[in-house]
Amino acid sequence: MSLIRKIVYNKKVNKNACNFTTPSHSQGEFVCPDAEKLLGKKFFECDFSETEGFDNLRAPDGVLKELQYNISKIYTSKNSFILTNGSTSGIIAAMLAVLGQNDEVLVARNCHVSVYNGLVLTGARPVWFLPERDEKWDIFKSVTPEDIERHLKANPLIKAVIITSPTYEGIFSSIPQISEVTRKYGAVLIVDEAHGALCNFARDYTGYAPAIVSGADISVHSLHKTAGAPNPCALLHISKSSKVSAQAVQDALNLITTTSPSYPMMAAIEATVEFLFSDRGRAEIRKLYDMVEDFITKASMIEDVEIYSGFCDKSKILLRMKSLPALAVAKILNEDFKIEEEFSNDNSLLFLTGIGTSKRKFEKLLHALREIAGMEVDSDFVAEKNPITLPQMIYTPREAYFHPSVYVDAEEAVGRICSEVVLPYPPGIPVILPGEIITESSAKFIMTEKIRVAGIDRA
Template sequence: MSLIKKIKDYYKKNKTYLFTTPSHSQGNFIIPVLKEIIGKNYFKNDFSEIEGFDNLREPEGVIKKLLNDISKIYDTKATFMLTNGSTSGIVAAMLAVLKTDDKVIIARNCHISVYNGLVLSGARPVWFLPEFDNNWGIYKGITGADIKKQIAQNPDAKALIITSPTYEGTFSEIEDIAKLCKKKNITLIVDEAHGALLNFAHFKVRPAIQCGADISIQSLHKTAGAPNPCAVLHISKSSKISAESIQQALNLINTTSPSYPMMCAIEGTVKYLNSQKGKKHITKLFKIIDDFKKTLPDSVEIYSNNNDITKILLKIKGVNSLAVAELLNNKFNIEEEFSTDEALLFITGIGTDSKKLKALQKALKKISKMRIDKREDQSTLSYSLPQMIYTPAEAYKKNKITIDANNAEGKISAEAIVKYPPGIPVLLPGEVIDLNSMFSIEKSQITICE
């Protein structure tokens, strides 16, 4: 039986007096302002693990059945519901696969959760930088050739972690990469947080799990219509990674009070995407994005190099994109996901309709005709990897002091400095501070390892 149906049925039967958590008693009393913000139904369906409602840590009943149903939909060895986002899935995957001092190859354009996983697992990262596209200010997809080189230099690595599609929508060559990893017994973990629609429509590439990755993690809230921060973690059928090891790792970091409304949201989202209606919805989304692109003025250039159609990365030729973003925000009430000197990113998904895209199209048309200062200097992210003295886990445990940033040259950082956008850690704890490579990050003080 589905979890959603089980909860609905519960209210059809005689209601039991529950002397259990949570204390709002299925919405018997809701703090008035919360009723406005969250809504009555959320409270009504916010159960704990009462009789018959199973347990996410050791599922045996309705949750186990739901997990099996979801796993069948994705055709995986096992799929886990994550009620704490892809962040928790990435950390759990790393804890399941990596032990202290295990070597893990990681593309540096990873999400900060990978750093969290490094601190908790104690693994030793070997970073590499994917190729950078200066014209667009984004990292390109990772190729099989890139990984071949990394594996040749680190044949003893236990795992490889890459992000595909990236935040900006570029895909990596997962199939080729997976083959290389399999040959060397390296576990391939793909952060597919932005790729939750891949399983339900015809994209340029197939989902990582179908291309030979061991584990992939997808946020259902980013593109697939679920509320924050619903996500799923998949283990592929061909992987040697056991479902038990992932469950154990999740139990280490997760709350013991998982949200039933969120689990229902995961069930509802996955089943909707997998239905005829859901698939048609995605096809329609693709069509309105295509139509949007066709009707843009010639001066608008769209990034279309091996990327995810739901991510619209564009620029107005010759114009600084930050200036375009400012106009969109201030004059047209349109907020982009992010902008750099080079480009603007608009994220679309299940909730995007043609009205929203038309508003953007109209605004871009108007902006194209405006006189805006031409591009002056292009700040591109040319970047070299800092030297690592301590692993993130070692650095985390060091005594720390905060010093004047001007005196920090050559010291070992105890903090992460992340350049937004594109959200890449310029410096991580345990790495040597090189003030020249810290770009325009303005910091008067910096915390270092003693």
């Protein structure tokens, strides 16, 4: 029986059950009035603990095991895991499953901050590399197999490689070619596909096959980012060809996950995956990509507008206006048109779409761009440029995390070893990490008056 059917069945058949168990609202018998007004009673009626028939996510053996099995069939994985704490928890669990203290791991620096969390928890030693930049759009390009091979050759002890594809801005890397290299050097390939939850169902539109069917060992998907699930529903998959054991991933998840996973969220994960896989879901995905394509065609006809057209996930729209700084465009969109972009840098603006992006939104954006095109504005919109360098690493993230630290004035921090994660969010890509030297250019990104730096080790 599916989880959702089990919950519905329980509501009908077991409504007089007398559970002296958590959660204490007893499936909605008591709900705080404001919570009920906001979330409705139904949310609480679906909220269980591991009572009879509801399985246990730490060692699934019933309805949750079946749910994960069904998901693995849909994604053609060896094993799939439902995550009730986002791709963040999947990335950390993947790292804990394959890396130990001082193991070397090759990481593309445009990784999400969750990789840093995984580095602290595993104690692994990062070998950072910077993918090439596309200066015109001010974004990272794909990771190339040559990049990976160069580093694996130079560092034969590297045990795992972590890359993001599609990137925050939607750029794909060639997983078939990259995985050929990682296999040759015996490294585990972990792909952060948090933004690619639709990839499994949209191969015809993107030309990109999901990482785990293209040779990666592990991938993670945020179902909430593009697939219409609530925050922070996500999935982790192990590929059929991978030697990574399901038990190692389960153990890692048990280490970092609550013992009270949300049943409403798990039911939402089930509903989302089944929907994406259904004819209706596929039609909805097709509709989204058709709307994006239509938007791109029309927006490209505005003389001032240029749309990024590289190997990228078309659910993301990256655009620039030739006559106006991107930050000026963002300000006008926000203030005059009440349109909020996902992110903008000096050279481009990023708009995220997904299941749920309506035609009305595309039309509103199109109208705004037509109005803005050719406008004359004071162009004093200069953002502090992200230095995009690899700072010198003195301590590993774990060493730095446990190292004593002190606060100093931000202007005195140059040359000191950082003890904080300095990252603009979005996109959540770290500029300086604990253990790294703060340079003059990276110091400009410290937004606070004081910053924590490494102090004297009293040990």
